[in-house]
Amino acid sequence: xxxxxxxxxxxxxxxxxxxxxxxxxxxxxxxxxxxxxxxxxxxxxxxxxxxxxxxxxxxxxxxxxxxxxxxxxxxxxxxxxxxxxxxxxxxxxxxxxxxxxxxxxxxxxxxxxxxxxxxxxxxxxxxxxxxxxxxxxxxxxxxxxxxxxxxxxxxxxxxxxxxxxxxxxxxxxxxxxxxxxxxxxxxxxxxxxxxxxxxxxxxxxxxxxxxxxxxxxxxxxxxxxxxxxxxxxxxxxxxxxxxxxxxxxxxxxxxxxxxxx
Numbered sequence: 001x002x003x004x005x006x007x008x009x010x011x012x013x014x015x016x017x018x019x020x021x022x023x024x025x026x027x028x029x030x031x032x033x034x035x036x037x038x039x040x041x042x043x044x045x046x047x048x049x050x051x052x053x054x055x056x057x058x059x060x061x062x063x064x065x066x067x068x069x070x071x072x073x074x075x076x077x078x079x080x081x082x083x084x085x086x087x088x089x090x091x092x093x094x095x096x097x098x099x100x101x102x103x104x105x106x107x108x109x110x111x112x113x114x115x116x117x118x119x120x121x122x123x124x125x126x127x128x129x130x131x132x133x134x135x136x137x138x139x140x141x142x143x144x145x146x147x148x149x150x151x152x153x154x155x156x157x158x159x160x161x162x163x164x165x166x167x168x169x170x171x172x173x174x175x176x177x178x179x180x181x182x183x184x185x186x187x188x189x190x191x192x193x194x195x196x197x198x199x200x201x202x203x204x205x206x207x208x209x210x211x212x213x214x215x216x217x218x219x220x221x222x223x224x225x226x227x228x229x230x231x232x233x234x235x236x237x238x239x240x241x242x243x244x245x246x247x248x249x250x251x252x253x254x255x256x257x258x259x260x261x
Contacts (some may be wrong), residue, residue, distance in 0.1 A: 001091075002083040002111065002138075006118040011125060015088045020128040025052030030130075032059045033260040035232055036101035036193070036223040039126075040254035041068065041216075045124065046242040047174065047254040053238040054256040055126040061166045063095045063135050065156055066128055067118030067170040067219040070142035075113025077143040078106050078152060081203050083114075087121070089128040093246065095135035096166075101159035106151040113140040119172045119198040119216060127170075127250045130179035146204045171223035173216025175253030181243035187229020188239070188253040195257060196234045200224050227259035 003024040007013040012021060025048045037053045038048035058064075070079070080099055085092045099109070115119065120138045127134065139152065147169055160167055175188040187210060207217050214220070227234065239258035241248075 002081055002085045002114055004087055004121060005116045006115045006121055007088055010122050013088055018088050018125055018130065021048065022112065022125060025049050026056045028056050028130055029259070030059045031057045034058055034168065034258045035230055035261050036171065036227045037258040038171045038220050038223060038255060038257040039123060040174050040214050040256070041172045042174055042252060042254065045063060046245060046252070050238045050240045050256040051126060051255040054258060055130055057258050058168055059207055060128070060131050061134065063098055063137060063165050063170050064126065064170055065139065065167055065172045065223050066120045066123050066136040066141045066172060067141060068117060069144065069216040069219060070113055070140045071215070072116050072119060073142070074116065075140065075142065075176060076108050076110040076132060078109035079113035079140045079183045080107050081114045081138045083108055083111055085124060085138065086147035087125050087128060089125050092124060092128065093135045095137050098137050098159050098163055099166060102155045103158055105155065106148060107139060107155050113142065123170055123172050141185055141218050146200065146221060149218045149221035150225055153222045155231055156226055161254060167221055169223050169226045171216060171219040173219050174216060175214050175255050177213040177215065178250045181241055181248035181251045184241055184251050184253045188255060192236055192255050195220060195224065196236065198228055198234055210227065210249060225257060230261050232259040232261045
């Protein structure tokens with residue numbers, strides 16, 4: 001059982017308080033054309049409104065493949081979890097069949113990478129609040145280079161083909177970190193334009209040229225590769241910074257993006 005690491009800090013630990021917050025942040029308008037997304041993973045008081053606007057658009061599917069960066073440095077470089085996950089809203093099953101269908105050339109089963117990692121966990125209550133009868137495939141990326149992102153996307157696509165399951169890929173990432181609000185917005189706009197171009201090469205060049213502090217840049221690239229495979233287009237749903245609710249002198253940016261088929 002993978003137990004919550006950040007309940008009570010990133011989001012409320014009580015079921016009632018968590019549901020009240022999610023109710024405030026979401027307006028379900030489920031869009032069947034959405035096959036992937038980028039959603040932020042900060043504390044809900046900072047990024048919850050942007051995350052909620054993205055999650056409100058996600059359709060009901062069998063399986064949500066969640067990709068998050070490894071902030072802790074613990075565990076294998078590309079780690080998938082097989083343990084059942086639990087949050088204050090209850091338990092979530094892992095799609096074992098989907099994981100079995102992945103070639104596991106670069107992806108390996110490892111629970112230690114997930115134990116204290118918040119980036120995937122904070123997406124799960126949104127899914128629980130808005131959907132029923134689903135499973136998840138949580139993948140934690142310690143490596144986020146372009147080749148790794150492409151290989152992870154290929155494993156997801158292969159498992160999708162083998163199982164015939166309808167999935168949505170959720171890339172968990174914040175944007176630039178700890179900059180003045182206006183500078184963060186300026187740099188994030190450049191990165192967002194690169195994502196919306198759907199050109200992964202251009203996107204990585206932008207990340208490296210800017211030395212961008214986008215923590216889940218490889219997770220975003222996986223979503224782009226997956227979306228390109230399905231001829232999807234990207235759309236910015238919402239953008240905010242922590243400066244909208246806190247001090248503007250040092251902020252983190254949050255982009256909500258969906259990929260529509």
